Every structure is written in C-alpha cells, then in structure tokens.
Amino acid sequence: MRIKKYYIVLIIVSFLSATQYVVAQAKRIITLSSAISETVNALGYGKNILATDVTSVWPEEINRLPKVSRNRSFSIESITAYRPDLILVPEGDFSKENLYQFKSLGIRVVTIRQEFSIQGATKFIRQIAAAIGDKARGEQLAQKTESNINTTLSQLKKGSKSPKVLFIYARGVGTMNVAGKGSSIDEIIKLAGGKNAIQEFSDFKPYTTEALIKSNPDVILMFDFGLSSLGGRAAFLDLPGVSYTNAGKNKKIVEMNGPLLINFSNRLPEAIKALNNRIL
Amino acid sequence: MLRVESISYKLNNRPLLKDISFCIRPGEMVALLGANGAGKSTLMRLLSGERKPDSGRIMLYGADIKGYNRKVLATKRAYLQQYNPITMAFSVKEIVMMGRYGFKSLSSAKNDQLALTETMEICGLTDLADRSMLSLSGGEQQRVHLARILAQLWDNKDSVLLLDEPTNNMDIQFQHQTLAIAAAMAKKGYMIIVVLHEVNLAAQYASRIIILKDGRKWWDGTPVQVLTPQHMYTAFGIHAQAYTDQSSLKTIIVPKEIKLDAGKFNTNLKTTQQPVYKLKTIETDELINLQSVKI
Amino acid sequence: MKRTVIYTCLSVGLLVSICFSLALGAMRIPIKEVIDTLTHAMGFSVFSSADHGINEGVIMMIRLPRTLMGVLVGTALGISGAAIQGIFRNPLAEPSLVGISAGASLMAVLIIAFETLLFSSLSQLLGYYLLAFGAFAGAGITAMLVYNLSKINGQANVSTMLLAGIAINAMAGALTGLVTYLADEQKLRSITFWMMGSLGGATWQNVSCLFPFVLIPVVGLPFLAKGLNLFAIGENQAELIGLNPNRIKILVVVLATMAVGASVAVSGIIGFIGLLIPHLTRLLGGVDHRFVLPVSALMGALVLTLADMISRLIVQPIELPIGVVTALMGTPIFLYILIKDKKKLVN
Structure with missing residues (x-):
C-alpha cells in the first residue's frame, strides 16, 4: 500500500518534471558515446556535459570530465549523482530495466539510433539538437555538415580502381x-x-x-x-x-x-x- | 512371524534366488551363510522390501510385505546394509538419531532421547557422540550404523532386524559385542536375520543357520545339524573339521590350512630365470654351537 | 545454544548490511535523510518530513529494490545450493554442476533472443514472469534430464549424475553460444549484459516477480531436511525409515530449480554463492540439513548483499559485475576448504 502511494507520488513528480523538460533547455547533460559527445560539443553545449563514457576522448577538453560508463557497465547511482536532466545514450546500451529506473527517478533519457550514411549523420545531429532543446542550432550544424560532405566528396582522390x-x-x-x-x-x-x-x-x-x-x-x-x-x-x-x-x-x-x-x-x-x- | 514363501528373483535375466522358503518365529536368531555370490545380500534386500521377488511372497505378521505402508513397515523391520558410505560430516549422535526420524510423530521426544542414549551406550559410542563420522574408522562407523538400526526398532520387539555383515571392519571385541546384542534382543522376542562370513561366530550366537548356495537354500537347522565337514566342503569348498566345545556344547569349525606353491600358479616365476635365494637356516645344534662359542 | 548464537549473529549481520546497503552508494546521501525517507515510507517520520527530491527517489527506486533483490537472490542461491548438495550427497555439488544454471541460462537466452519475434505484445511485468518461468522450466528440465540419464536400475548413481551434468552443461553452453552468435548486435548486448550477472537492473517490478519464486522454496525446503539427512547415508535409507525417497528428490529438485531459475532470470549467473555458502554453514554448525538449509538462506542473503555493496563501491563511478566479486571472494575460501578437507572430500 505504502509502495503504491510512493508510485503515485513519483508518477506525479516525474510527470511534472517531464512537462518542464519540454519547455526548458537541457542544462546538465551526460553523453554516453563518442559520437554523441562530439556532436553535443559541436552544437556548442560542451560546457553542459557533466560526464561521458570511456570512449569519449575528443575534443581534448572532454578528457577532463569524469567517465561514468565502460563497456556498457555503469552504475545508475553514479550517473544520478551528477543530477543530470538529460542522458543521451546509443539505443540498446541501456536495458529495459535501466530505462525504467531512470524514468522512475524522473531523469530524461533519450536513446539515439545511429544510421551510418550521409543522411544518417545529419539526422543524428538534428535528433541530438532536438533532445537538447535547440533545434535551430541543430539545423545550422546539419546543413553545414552536409555541404562539407558534398565539398569533400567532390574533391576526393580517385584511383584507377577502388582498392x-x-x-x-x-x-x-x-x-x-x-x-x-x-x-x-x-x-x-x-x-x-x-x-x-x-x-x-x-x-x-x-x-x-x-x-x-x-x-x-x-x-x-x-x-x-x-x-x-x-x-x-x-x-x-x-x-x-x-x-x-x-x-x-x-x-x-x-x-x-x-x-x-x-x-x-x-x-x-x-x-x-x-x-x-x-x-x- | 516372518514367512518366506517360495521366492525367486532375477536380475538382468540372471537368476539370483531360486525357490526359497523358510519361516522365522519371534525370538529366533538366524545366521545366513554361504559363499560369495550365493545370494545372501539379495535375499536380505528382498526381506527388507527394498526389492520385490519375481515370484512367491514374503509374509510379515500375516500380511504381504508388498502391501505394507512405508511408515508402518519402518516400525516392523530395520535393515543394516553392507555398505553405508558417507560423504557429509554428520556427527555420530546425528546419524544414530536418524533411526528415529520415522517416529518423531509417533513417539515422545523422551523415548527418542532414551533410545539414542541406550543404543549408543550398548554400541560403545558414548565417548564418540560428537565426533564427525568422517573422522571414524570403518569399524567405528559400522557400530554407528548398528546403533541407528537398533534405535529404529528400540520400542517395538514385534519386529525383524536384518543385519547384512554387521561385523565388517570391527575388531574382535565388537564382533562379539554386536552378535551378543543381537542374540540378547532375540531373547526379548525380536526376529534377527544376520549375514555372516565367520562360521564360528554364527555357531556361537545363532539359534539357527541357513546356508545358501547358488541362490538356493541348501541347509536349514541348528548349528549342530548344519555345520558339518561335508556341508562346509559343499558350500565353501574347504576341508574342515567340526568339534563340539565341551563346556558350551557349541560347534567349532576348524578349517584345514590350504597349502600352495607360488611357482604352480604364478607361471612368471617359473619361466623367467630367477636367482635362487637360499636362506641360511640355522639349525638348532648350530645355534647351540654359536651360543657356546660366545660363551 | 551455539545455533541460536549463529542465527542471531547472521540475522543482525543481515539487518546491518541491509542498512549499509541502503545508506551507501555513489550518491552521497546524509544518513538522516536515508532514515527519514525510510521511516516516511513506513508511515511515520522521525525527523522532518521535508521533500528530499531525487535522493528520496534514489533510495526508494534504486537502492531499496536492489538491496531486496540481493537478499532474495542470495537466499535463493544459498538454500538451493545446500539442497542440491544434499541430494547429490556431495559437498562439491552445485546447481551449475547439475546443469541447472546452464539450463536456466539457455532458456533465458532463447527467450531474450526470440522475445521480440514471438512475444512482442507482452507487457514488462509479464515479460519478467515469462523469463522467470522460462528459466525455471529450463533449469527443471535439465535437472530432470540429468537425473533420468543417470538412473541405473531405478537408482540414481551420483557419479553418473555428475558426469551427465557435465555433458548437459557442455551441450547447453554450446547452444547458448550458438544463440548468442546468431543474435544480432542489439540482442547480443542485452544477452552479454545478462550473462555477466548484475543486480543493477533491480526494479520493484522484477523484485515482486522474484519474490514468490524465492518464498516458496525457502518455506518448503526445510520440511525436506530430514529426508536430505537420510540421503546422506544412502538413497534407500529414506525408504527404510518410512519416507518416500522419490517424492523427496522430486520436491527438492523442483523447489531448488525454481529458486535458481528465477534468480538467474532477473540477475544473471552469479557463481560461487551456491557452492560456498553451504560450505561455510557446515563449518559453522554442522551438516544437519535442518540447520544447514535455513542458515544457508540467511548467509546467502548476507554475503550477496555485501558482495553487491563491494561491486557498487569499489571502482566508482563504474560498478564491477557482481559475479566477479563473488568469484574473487569465493575462490580463495573454496580452495582453502578444498585443501583442508581434501581427504574427507575424496572419500
């Protein structure tokens, strides 16, 4: 019965906080893959990152941040201890249970599936920007990346046959x-x-x-x-x-x-x- | 009252027991003798109800042993098996107490405690009560199992006690003590069936002897009737003489020594050229000479 | 007398370690807040009833279910380990040796691998029950299979049973490997995560799912203690004393596999507890199963709670798989026992 009471209280609390997230921009972010960390940095939110996973090593200044995850091994509490308001994680790295745990703590987790293509890259940038709550900056970076790719592709060296x-x-x-x-x-x-x-x-x-x-x-x-x-x-x-x-x-x-x-x-x-x- | 009616038993199509019948009355102590593989242990297994005969039946107090409820049967027969290997470090007291497990609901804790103390006392285990079974010698372990079996039937003299080679590994004192306990309990009305290898122990303590050979009952009677040189030769293939002890009137069997020459059965010793060891034997007069020299 | 002391010490130790487990963690939460949150949850409050926000959530939603899961899984592994060793009449026997763990893991892996394919519409809670039942079934089926393989003339032969267990283990291991090889990257991740053993996924849902699977064996197994004692002398001794040996065997196997299967399903394979705890219990107070079974349950809960605390605290901010901790704690003690009792164990 008491546990049930708790459930109700927590559901209300998490619901309230969830509605807040939609309005507010994410201020305290944890990024759990190198691509995600790099993208968040490129969007200009590097200073909002509190901690990363062990593979996030670029740009250089990100190495000063604590690493809270290694090979999909992490502790819920260690991550929670940074009191993040957004966790960005590749799809599949958190189990169903972990997602449920963060949800019950009222911490927003956005799982991102990376597609390996040019369209996938820009989509990835837009998704992350949307999760942070700055779609405009995302659009800007996505377009810049796309035009850079096109320039690069046109300037590629061409061999007699592809190796x-x-x-x-x-x-x-x-x-x-x-x-x-x-x-x-x-x-x-x-x-x-x-x-x-x-x-x-x-x-x-x-x-x-x-x-x-x-x-x-x-x-x-x-x-x-x-x-x-x-x-x-x-x-x-x-x-x-x-x-x-x-x-x-x-x-x-x-x-x-x-x-x-x-x-x-x-x-x-x-x-x-x-x-x-x-x-x- | 235990009545065995023409039982036969086969294992993997090999007949182990053929058409065995006998009857035991309260107060009898029967020794089961026979060479290795004669079917003694198999017969004990059938008597305990552990295995069922292929034909014939075993009647215990007028009812077929097959029809007995497990719990009831446990109050009417106890069975000391030949091998009781143990791998966990139970204490002596705990093992003996296991004999009472089936009765916890039937008898009072006081009776259980009494059975525990008395059986341990008579089997000479009082000082070993808290020792671990794993630290005991084979003979001591055997005594513990004997005490456990006795504890099982301690309160009920209308019962049958099956002992399969109870004296295994025991020293000579406890071999006699064990059979003396069995004989004394028989006097109180228990029925005792005991498998033995030592013929003279059977002659001394049993009131009746049954000899098995190749799965059949060959002789059944008092020690004096059964233990004859001819029977000894037929059943065991040994030459023996039978005497009657003048003071106790019990039969004593004295087997003749078997003499063998190793060169006859170990052909290796014959074919390979062995150095001939000649022990220098000192004859008596030589010894005297030696001594006299010294003197 | 001595046993009363053991019961008391273990119970107190368990309570204390549960308290520590609730109070310690990567989040620094003042002890006052911990007490406040817990008492508040129980319906009264010692200190202020102020809202502690996320700290309260961490205690109630993360630490409490996790601690409870540790207690339940430890209890299950401890008591079923003791029961299995009793049936096998061998203090070296372990659920994993008989194929119970392998069977449970194979079934759980199959369910995880085909979950989306077949049961996509299942809810979370039903999914847990499915996994727990599946692991239980897998454990039970393998245990029965091993048992029947080893039957000679209606009697189970222990050495054959252990050898059959090894064969089944190898088979189940190979099949598990095959399934993991065929599974896609995404599935593989959750399978490996699960194979390493962790209490990190504890939620109120899976704890409440685990609860009955542990409660039934914990209540039921001690009733079979006498029968297990008789098994120590010989399988037919139970029958000679008036108990039904087959019923004892089947009940013990069902109850033990129930506990092991369900705990494997929620926390993965956590080794050495089932082997070690009964050993320690026997060292403390003898081998009578009426003592060994309940005390193994208690000690299993205590040791697993401690092991989980170590796994959470030792390499912060990351946590060690709990299987690593139990193996590190367990193997030296196990080797010590092995060397010390070498002669005894061999006969």
Whole structure:
C-alpha cells in the first residue's frame, strides 16, 4: 500500500518534471558515446556535459570530465549523482530495466539510433539538437555538415580502381573481428572511395587467417589502438597469412583514429577525407 | 512371524534366488551363510522390501510385505546394509538419531532421547557422540550404523532386524559385542536375520543357520545339524573339521590350512630365470654351537 | 545454544548490511535523510518530513529494490545450493554442476533472443514472469534430464549424475553460444549484459516477480531436511525409515530449480554463492540439513548483499559485475576448504 502511494507520488513528480523538460533547455547533460559527445560539443553545449563514457576522448577538453560508463557497465547511482536532466545514450546500451529506473527517478533519457550514411549523420545531429532543446542550432550544424560532405566528396582522390579495404577490429591477437557489409566501417570505406573486402556477411564477425587470404585486400585498415594492441606494424605484418595479401606485400597497413572513423556525425567529412588520403 | 514363501528373483535375466522358503518365529536368531555370490545380500534386500521377488511372497505378521505402508513397515523391520558410505560430516549422535526420524510423530521426544542414549551406550559410542563420522574408522562407523538400526526398532520387539555383515571392519571385541546384542534382543522376542562370513561366530550366537548356495537354500537347522565337514566342503569348498566345545556344547569349525606353491600358479616365476635365494637356516645344534662359542 | 548464537549473529549481520546497503552508494546521501525517507515510507517520520527530491527517489527506486533483490537472490542461491548438495550427497555439488544454471541460462537466452519475434505484445511485468518461468522450466528440465540419464536400475548413481551434468552443461553452453552468435548486435548486448550477472537492473517490478519464486522454496525446503539427512547415508535409507525417497528428490529438485531459475532470470549467473555458502554453514554448525538449509538462506542473503555493496563501491563511478566479486571472494575460501578437507572430500 505504502509502495503504491510512493508510485503515485513519483508518477506525479516525474510527470511534472517531464512537462518542464519540454519547455526548458537541457542544462546538465551526460553523453554516453563518442559520437554523441562530439556532436553535443559541436552544437556548442560542451560546457553542459557533466560526464561521458570511456570512449569519449575528443575534443581534448572532454578528457577532463569524469567517465561514468565502460563497456556498457555503469552504475545508475553514479550517473544520478551528477543530477543530470538529460542522458543521451546509443539505443540498446541501456536495458529495459535501466530505462525504467531512470524514468522512475524522473531523469530524461533519450536513446539515439545511429544510421551510418550521409543522411544518417545529419539526422543524428538534428535528433541530438532536438533532445537538447535547440533545434535551430541543430539545423545550422546539419546543413553545414552536409555541404562539407558534398565539398569533400567532390574533391576526393580517385584511383584507377577502388582498392579493396579490409577492416580489422583488434583488441589483442585473441580478439580480432572483421567488418562486414552494412557496418559503420563498410559505409565509411565506400564513402572514401574504397571497397569493403568482405562481401559475404554483415556486421562484425571473428577474423580467420583463411578469410584474410581469400579476401586478399589491397589495404588493411585498423584503429590506432587496435594496431598497437597487436604489437605495432612490424608485429602485425608477421601474423600468419598477412604476407600473402596485396596489403601485406605492399605494407599497406593503415591505422586511423577510431572515434573519428565511426563518428558519422559532424566529423564525417573530415573522416572521409582522411581515409581517402590514406587508402589511395 | 516372518514367512518366506517360495521366492525367486532375477536380475538382468540372471537368476539370483531360486525357490526359497523358510519361516522365522519371534525370538529366533538366524545366521545366513554361504559363499560369495550365493545370494545372501539379495535375499536380505528382498526381506527388507527394498526389492520385490519375481515370484512367491514374503509374509510379515500375516500380511504381504508388498502391501505394507512405508511408515508402518519402518516400525516392523530395520535393515543394516553392507555398505553405508558417507560423504557429509554428520556427527555420530546425528546419524544414530536418524533411526528415529520415522517416529518423531509417533513417539515422545523422551523415548527418542532414551533410545539414542541406550543404543549408543550398548554400541560403545558414548565417548564418540560428537565426533564427525568422517573422522571414524570403518569399524567405528559400522557400530554407528548398528546403533541407528537398533534405535529404529528400540520400542517395538514385534519386529525383524536384518543385519547384512554387521561385523565388517570391527575388531574382535565388537564382533562379539554386536552378535551378543543381537542374540540378547532375540531373547526379548525380536526376529534377527544376520549375514555372516565367520562360521564360528554364527555357531556361537545363532539359534539357527541357513546356508545358501547358488541362490538356493541348501541347509536349514541348528548349528549342530548344519555345520558339518561335508556341508562346509559343499558350500565353501574347504576341508574342515567340526568339534563340539565341551563346556558350551557349541560347534567349532576348524578349517584345514590350504597349502600352495607360488611357482604352480604364478607361471612368471617359473619361466623367467630367477636367482635362487637360499636362506641360511640355522639349525638348532648350530645355534647351540654359536651360543657356546660366545660363551 | 551455539545455533541460536549463529542465527542471531547472521540475522543482525543481515539487518546491518541491509542498512549499509541502503545508506551507501555513489550518491552521497546524509544518513538522516536515508532514515527519514525510510521511516516516511513506513508511515511515520522521525525527523522532518521535508521533500528530499531525487535522493528520496534514489533510495526508494534504486537502492531499496536492489538491496531486496540481493537478499532474495542470495537466499535463493544459498538454500538451493545446500539442497542440491544434499541430494547429490556431495559437498562439491552445485546447481551449475547439475546443469541447472546452464539450463536456466539457455532458456533465458532463447527467450531474450526470440522475445521480440514471438512475444512482442507482452507487457514488462509479464515479460519478467515469462523469463522467470522460462528459466525455471529450463533449469527443471535439465535437472530432470540429468537425473533420468543417470538412473541405473531405478537408482540414481551420483557419479553418473555428475558426469551427465557435465555433458548437459557442455551441450547447453554450446547452444547458448550458438544463440548468442546468431543474435544480432542489439540482442547480443542485452544477452552479454545478462550473462555477466548484475543486480543493477533491480526494479520493484522484477523484485515482486522474484519474490514468490524465492518464498516458496525457502518455506518448503526445510520440511525436506530430514529426508536430505537420510540421503546422506544412502538413497534407500529414506525408504527404510518410512519416507518416500522419490517424492523427496522430486520436491527438492523442483523447489531448488525454481529458486535458481528465477534468480538467474532477473540477475544473471552469479557463481560461487551456491557452492560456498553451504560450505561455510557446515563449518559453522554442522551438516544437519535442518540447520544447514535455513542458515544457508540467511548467509546467502548476507554475503550477496555485501558482495553487491563491494561491486557498487569499489571502482566508482563504474560498478564491477557482481559475479566477479563473488568469484574473487569465493575462490580463495573454496580452495582453502578444498585443501583442508581434501581427504574427507575424496572419500
């Protein structure tokens, strides 16, 4: 009975506070992915961010903020302790229970699904801006990003043929995955004028030496921390099978900043340009 | 009154017991003898109701044992099994008390306590009461299980006590103590059936002996009738002599020593060339010589 | 006498740890406010009845359900661990060894993986019940399967049962792996999140769903304590003393899998509690199940509450999966017991 009373009180309280959010702009924000943090920053709300997840490392000043989430492991209370009025989180990172918990605490959580395409990037920016309560600034940034992308695309280097790029996500030799079709990496490779070496499957699947040789990529792409987790360029070239591929023969191993590559938001033009430069 | 009417039992199509009949009256203590695999333990299992005979029936106080309610049967028969392995560190007292579990609702706590104290006393466990079972030797553990079985039937002398090799692992004192307890309880009216390997223990304590061979009952009678050199040879394949103790008039069986030459049954010893060990035996006169030299 | 002391100490310890669990956390909430909020919820107030806003919400909506879930899951794992060890007559037996946890996890993973496909229209609460029942069914089915596999001439052979348990475990593990491999990224996240074991998802809804699944075994299992004691000497001893061994076995398996299945469904696989707690209980006050079952329940609740506190507080602001904490706490003590009692355990 008493619990029920509590429910009623809390529902009323959260309802009242929810109506407030619609009116007021978010002042205290927690951003739980690198793309979200970067976008909120680009919208000019960097000073409103209280805490981020562990992958948010750009721009530099964001590293001064506390990190409250790591690999989808986080504590409700730690996040609540910052008394945020808005939590921006990629769809699926919070379980149903977590969403329910934040709801019962009256904290607004907006889950954002990122689509990996040019339209997806601008949509992402607009969604975040809408969640913060500043659609105008969002529109501005979205349009600027879109025109930047168009400029970048028109200035891309063009090779005789588009190189086959194999992306390996590595966290040590034991855990290596390659990017298939439909993944964020697949899309950025296409945008940068390359061709994903993997056409057989979608999403990320475990790496095998035979699949590497069969796909025979011209370029092998990795995140910078991925390459270092394998022990650097020289160690990677020594891995079984690598020397049989064109990429291995020409030592065409490209390492790039991870957050930039999968940003798919305001930094998409930058990412396309950088990758295009490196693979062609 | 326990009446076994022509029971047979097969396991995986192998006949273990064939057409066994006998009858036990209150106050009798029957020893079940026989070679390994003669069917003694199987018969005990059937008598306890744990297994059902394929044909024939076992009547306990006029009713088929099959028809007994579990709880009622538990007040009329107790069964000490041959192997009672234990993996949890129960104390001696706790194990003995388990004999009373079925009666908690029937008898008073005072009776339970009395049964506990008395059975532990008679089985020489009083000093071990709080020891863990896992810390006891095999013979001591066996005594604990005996006490538990006794506690189960402590209040009811119209009952049958089935003891399958109760003296296993026990030292000679407790072998006798155990059978003496059984014999004394038989005198009070209990029916006792005990499987034994030691023929002389059976001769000393049992009022009646049944000998099984290959799943059949071969002999059934008093120790004097049953324990003869011929029967010993037929049932166990040993040569033995039977005497009668002059003071107690009990039969004593003295088996003849079996003599074997290892070279005859261990062919390895014969084929491989072994160095011949010659022990230097000292003859008596030599010893005298040695001593006299010293002197 | 000694046992009364143990009961009292554990109860007091549990109460104290519940209080600490409610008072401590990443949010710094003054103890006065904690007491105020709790007493207010109970219908009276010690201090002022001022509104404490979000602090009150954190205590009532986050900490209280989480603490209760810790108590319930700990109770369930402790008591069912003790019961399973009793049935198996082996102090090393554990729900996960018999395939109960694997079966529960497989069923829960299947339900999570196909939830949207088949039961998209289910409400949240019904979803929890479905998951709890599914995990219970999975646990029960595997336990029965292992049990029947190991039956020889109508008697369950313990070593065969353990070997069958290992086989079923491997099978269920492989199937779980297959399902996780086939599931899409989104589903995979919730599955892995759930496999790590956490009390972080506690809400009033899933706590109230868990409650009956724990209450029934906690009330029911102690009635089977005598039967479990007799099982320690031999399965047929129960029958010889006038109890029905099959009924005892089936009831114990059903009740234990009910508790384990439901807790796996709400909090994932939290290891070592079911193995460790009965061990500690026996060290404290002997092996009589009339003592071991209720005390394992109490101690399980106490230890899991403490473990959860550690998992929340030790690496702030992030929290450790509770399975990591219980394994870190449990393995050294378990190894110690193993070395100390090596000879005893082998026979």
